[in-house]
Structure formats: structure tokens, C-alpha cells
Amino acid sequence: MTFWLLLTVNSVTFGGLLFLLSAGFSLIFGLMRIPNLTHGSMFMIGAYLGTTFLSGALGFTLNFWLAAIISALEVAVLGALMERLLLRRLAGQQLAQVLVTLGVSFMVADLCLMGWGGDPISVATPAGLGGFVRLGAAVFPLYRLAIIAIASVFAVALWLMLERTRLGAMIRAGVDDPQMARVVGIRVSQLFTVVFALGAALAAFAGMIGAPILSVYPGLDQDMLPLALVVVILGGTGSLIGSFVGSIIIGFIYNFGQALVPELAYFILFLPMVLVLVLRPQGLFGGQVL
């Protein structure tokens, strides 16, 4: 019983991380119509930058949360630059844009290998969250619960942003019909930069807060990107609720898979994907932003 409860908590935790990763991915896809193949790289750079801030290699040491936020902001700037300098040049050519993001992801992976070496870097659980919560017979690691809380806060905040703010309304309009949005005076290309930066920041933040659980290693990007892809294929592109539901489903399948059939954990991700592609190719929530 305890085993299953713990597994469930782990699944929701992982689902929360996946949500932070895939929400941005999905919004970028919804707006720009491209899968951002650097999204796994953003996750990895966020984690690597965060560990550098923690390690004191720069002559100062930051608190864990500050490190996560600053690395997220830095990666947001990188994302915005990439959108402005590379993707903007190829506006309207989706295939070329996808190939550019693919090329950049290889360059980033190699640069990270050069900069941080090939050994995995483990990150200590942030101060005050190393303990456990006792609920009856079951014992839950506090940090995992904290991740669930953080992911929930972000989910609500993103929902409010999309539902209630002017920016959110513009994003929804852009996802719905970019040409009409332009006609009514929304600067869609500016939205591209904003959403790209936001997605990059969310991915980087997820990378850092996931680091105490996943650790940071070369290839982390290639481990996370397919998960984001599967979440989005499952939930439907451009849909926040879709990426939320998709993340939880994949979180469960991946964790239960790893516990029960460790050798095939990656493979059984395939099953929900097959079902969705056969029965509902547009994804569970395809075509709905919220």
C-alpha cells in the first residue's frame, strides 16, 4: 500500500515537472506551429546554470530558489534571442524553423558537454525541504510534495494569465487564427518572442527544480524532449489543459512503468500515444487553448 502511495506521489511529481516543461512547448507549438526541439536543451541548460550558481564556481553561492529563478531568466533571454535572431529570419517556413531548432539543440548539447563535463552532477535538496511528511503509515519526501505545489501554482497562474489578462487574450487569439489576430492589430510576431521566452523560462525552471530528483547529466535534454513530445501528442497542441492532463498521464505511466517493468518503461509511453493517434489524432484537447 505504502509502495503504491509513494509511487503515486512520485508520478504526480514527475507529471508536475513535465507540465512545466510541456506547457511552454505546447503554447509555442500552438502559436508558432512548430515543435521547439530545443525545449529539452532549455531544460538542461536551466539545470546546468542552476548548479553553477549553487556550486560557488562564480565566486558566490546563491540560494536554491534564487538560482532556479535566475537561470530561468537567463534561459528566457536565450530563448528570446534565438527567436529574434534565428527563427524570425525564417518566418513562415515552419520546416526550416524546426530544422534550425534541431541544429541548435545539438550545438547546445555539445557546448554543455564542453562546459560542464560528462559526469552527472547531483544537486542537494534545498534547505528546509529535505524532510519527510508522515501520513499514517506512509512517509512522503517533502521536496516532492513541494514540486507538486509549485507546479499547481504555475498551472493556476498560467491559466489565469491566459484567461484573464490582455496578454493571454492576445495569445489565445494568435493560437486561434494568427492572420485574423494580425488584422485586428495584435503584433503576433512580438507575441512569438514573448511566448518563446516564457516557454524557455518555464523549461529551465523545471530543469533546476527537477535537478535534486533527476540530477543533471549530458543527454538529459534527449531524455526530456520525447516526453514533452508525447505529452503534447497526447494532450493536443497548443492546449494548456491538454498539456496538464497529458503530463499527469505520462507521469503516471512513466513512473509505474519504471517501477514495474523497468526495461520497458520508455516503451510503454508508446501505448497512450498509439491510442490517441488512432482514436483522436488531434489529441485529447486539440484545438482548445484552455
Added chain:
Amino acid sequence: MIDRRIAIAVTILALLAVPYAITEVYYVNIASQILLYAIFALGLNVLVGYAGLVSLGHAGLFGVASYAVASLLAAGHGHAIAILAALAIGLVVTAGFAALSLRATGISFIMITLALGEILWGLAYRWISVTNGDNGVNVATRPMPFGIALTAARSFYDATLIVFLVAVAATAIFVRSPFGAALCGTRDQPRRMNALGYHVWMIRFGAFMFSGLLTSIAGILFVYYNQFISPQALQLNASAEALLMVISGGAGTLLGPVVGAGLVVIMKNVVSAYIERWNFMLGAIFVAIVVFMPEGLVPGAVRLSRSAWRAMSRAKTAVAPVAGRKP
């Protein structure tokens, strides 16, 4: 026509003479690598160039055939059975791959093939009881067709060359057949083709199967060439390398991918000899090609806008003579 035949004959003779002209084993091996990757690129080009469907999961299919050979040999089967079964397994997996990814076209197709390819990679990496995980599977011997041992670099090159020539001929027949013309039709005007009574999905599926066949053949040659297979061969990088071969040489041309395979394999070997950073180079070349000379290299992008379409036809006339120099 006679000129053409002479050109073909001269090229074949030149290719046959390669191991005699360059006697060093290292270079003969690189020539074998170019030919086997050229078969892979030919297969991918059927989809990318002629069907307008960009796959980023082909290394998965390539690896399935490689692993099938290695596992069957490790289980004690003979070469003939291993090769035939690997082809069959490759085709079955391709059919599944195609059935799922052809639920979509365009960008979503890329995403699905990428996810499927990564899942196959994950399987190779984690399904340790079958694939031996990161340690890979060794293949002790190469086959002996008609009693000829392929252990030497030169004889392996000759065998690869024969397979390569058959693959080129088969691809040429395929793309020039009415089926190939219909395939180009589904790339350029899917709705019109549908209205004309063609079964667009079936045509794409057929192209995918042919592409999978060539990819599986390349995978089988690869495992015999290296006498080893590990999950690395299924990584996204490998799919991207194959795609780079196709688009750098010229997607949608018969011999563009062959030229591209030569370029990429030589570049990879030269770069790896001097610096460690091949992946960085691979990424940089990708970005450079796409940003600075996108027109004509990527037919899928061309479909997306008419203006790019006109640029493509200009570029095609520029590319054609290069491709035409070979047979």
C-alpha cells in the same frame, strides 16, 4: 540515351576501381561507409524528397534491422536466416511506424516520427535482456555469400557496392514509375490527387514501406560493417545526420542523397580526426544550411509558400546539372 549509358558504365567502373585506387584499408572502409549511408539516405529521400514527409525517426528503423541481425546471430541462427528475418522485422516495424505517423502530415508528422524514433532508441537502451543495453551486441562474423569471405575491407566494399547499385536502380525505377509520379502528386497537391481518385494515404504508406526497406538494408549492412551495434546508432543525431545527407545533397533528386552521404561521412571523419566536436558541427551545418540556403534544399518548406516554390524551381535548375554528372 547512349551517352547516359556510357556515363552509367563509367561511374560503375570508377566505383569498382575505388579499392584498387586507394589501397589503404582506412579509406576503403570510409568508401564502404559512404555507400551504406547512401542507401540509408536514398531510403529517407523517398519520403523527404518525393513524398514531402520529413521523418526524424529513421535511425530507429535503421537500428531495428541492425539489432535484429545481431540478436538472431547471437541466438545461433545462420546469416541467411538472420538477414531475411531482419528484413521482415524491419518491414513490420516500418508498417507500424507508418500507420501511426501517417495520421498526420507536415510538422506533426515530424513530431510523431521523432517521438517514435526516440521510443525505439529507449527500447534499445533500456531493454537490456534483449539488446544488452549500452554495451551493445557484437557480431562475430560477416556472411559468406557464394563462398566469398567478406572479412577484408575490399571484399566488403564490393558487396556493399553491389547492394548499393541495386538500391539506386530500384529507387530510380520506383520514382520514375507511375507510382512515383503519383507520390509526387500527393506531395504537391494532396487534395487534388484525392479528388482525382488516388488513395493518398495508401500511396504514402507504400512510399514509407519502400523507404523502410532501403533503411533496413542499410541497417543490415551497417551492423555487418561495424560487427557491432549499440543504442547510439538509433539516437536522434543519427536521424538528423541522415536528414542532413538528404537535404545537403538535394532532396527530391535521385542522386542528391548519394552526394550528401559522401559529404557528411567525409566531413564527419575529417572533423572527428581533428576535433572532438562533431555534434556541434552537425548542428552548426544544419543551422547554416537552413538559414543561408533554405530554398531548394527542403521541399517540405517549399510546399508552404508559393514564393518559395518559385525559388525552388530556380534552384532546381541549378542543382540538376550537379546531380546529372553522375548517372
